[in-house]
Amino acid sequence: MIWLIRAGAYLFSGLTIWQFVQGAGTPDAAGIHRHLALDQSQGMVLGVCAGFSAYTGLDVSLIRLAWALAVLYRGAGLALYILAFLIMPAS
Template structure:
């Protein structure tokens, strides 16, 4: 069975849970990674918005 990158259970837009399902990680870890990217690098928000637009819903 092939994996497909789709939005998951929504907390805000479902991007983090979709990525966590695809890579078989804990959604909390992915959310923390986006928060760190936002605070330290400034790219987390831009990446999140792009993925929210591009990723299809379930």
């Protein structure tokens, strides 16, 4: 079961890196700069995943799935989620 979670996490991280290489993580050509901030209006719990989704341009469901997998894998996702909430400014 653990190997399945690890394989999913590796696949998701590879897809995320591929998105950045393809240019989805760069600011728009119109000069609009994105800032990493909490998006509490679109968020389910604290707005961390919605903020990452707005920043990267990835679907919020993929971001939430990555956080859930990180929580299941040694609980690191929960600590990272709380840390991200404390560090990220509100939008």
